[in-house]
Amino acid sequence: MKIIIPMAGIGSRLRPHTLTIPKPLTVIAGKSIAQRLVEDIAVGINEPIEEIAFIIGPASKGFPENTKEKLERIAKNLGTKGSVYVQKEALGTAHAIYCAKESLTGPCIVAFADTLFKASFTLDPNVDGTIWVKQVDDPSAFGVVKLNDGIITDFVEKPAEFVSNLAIIGIYYFKNGDALRNEIEFLLNNNIKEKGEYQLTNVLEFLKEKGTKFVPGKVDVWMDCGKKDPTIDTNKQILGFEYAKGNNLVSDDVVLENSKIIPPCYIGENVVLENTTIGPFVSIGENSVVKNTTITNSLIQTNTQISNASLDNAMIGNHVKYNGKYTSVSIGDYTELI
Structure with a gap:
């Protein structure tokens, strides 16, 4: 089994947090969205993984120089090979997948690093493919599927x-990755676009017309990371899941001076808390200092200094200095409000 992770999008709806780092590398409860996605799939499919292929954007789109190294390390930690490809120009979902054409062989799972989820990954060997879907209130913003007899x-x-209200959430299983590659190639060679881009839904239609049978996969929880408020809610849900499993989310070296942590919370390494109450549902990245502050239901990244604040439903980036009265803030990297 191979896992293909297209993650070249910059996540403009999550700005200012994606001005300096792309959305798939945004850290939630101590792990990037891309890492959590891959780990959840690896655990769920319960079979050997031959390769994990990541498709990223160019450095000019905000992808740091060490992105390749970080992604390869994620694969290595899962005991498999990591490959990194670059989509130099945003030309659609099908084009993004095709950038990893050398890895599109044999059975594979394609998962776009836009959302996180809890789902069943039991793969039926008798079907050609599975497309995971979720009922939504407004299907006009998604690709959707129609069903007949399952x-x-x-x-x-x-x-x-x-x-239909069955939205495609961006996770697919293909029994034949070679057939997927060939149909994308046909799409590109014939310049078949929809709404100006090469869409994966057209490729799925081509495969279906040639006899490929797809069945829907069940998604129990679908967690959005598209905007600030849904991302904070996703952080809350993940903290709840991790805490329920008994995982320790607070680093041993956290300095507590007249402070308390109300779980569930994630507190990274080398964090100092002075005269502060944290939690519930708060993530604070490494090397941060928080003084004279109360924080609930918020996502704070690394190397950040916060003082004299009362924060709720807040999202604060890396290397921020914040000293203020506002509560539900959204502050990007390298910002000072003091």
Whole structure:
């Protein structure tokens, strides 16, 4: 089994937090979105992983120079090979996958690093592919599927009129990765675009017309990381899941001076808390200092200094200095409000 992770998008809806780092590398409860996605899939499929292929954007789109090294380390920690490809130009979902064409062989799972989830990954050996879907209130913002007797019959990209409320969440299993590669190649060679881009939904339709049978996969929890408020809610859900499993989320070297931590919280290494109450549902990255502050339900990144604040539903980036009265703030990297 191979895992293909397209993650070249910069996440403009999550700005200012994605001005200096792309959304898939945003850290939630101590791990990047991309790392959490890969680990959840690896645990869920419960079978050997031959390779994990990541498709990233160029450095000009905000991807740090050490991105390749970080992603290869994620794969290595899971006991497998890591490959990193670059999508130099954003030309659509199908084009992004094709950037990893050398890795598109044999059975594979394709998962876009846009959201996190809890899902069943039991793969039926008798089907050609699985597409994980979730019921949504507004399907016009998603690609959707139509079903007949448990088989997917139609794929519609962001329908203007209602055809289905089963949204494709960006996770796919293909029994034949070679066939997927060939159909994307046909799409590109014939310049078949929809809404100006090469869409994966068109490729799925080509495969279906040639006899490929797709079934829907069940998603129990779908966690959005597209904007600030949903990302904070995702942090809350993940902290709850990790705490329920009994995982220790607070580093042993945290300095507590007249302070307390109300779980569940993630506190990274070398954090100092003075006259401060943290939690519940707060993540604070490494090398941060918080003084005379109360924080609940918030996501704080690394190397940040916060003082004299009362924060709730806040998202604060890396290397920030914040001293103020506002509560539900969204502050990007390298910002000073003192």
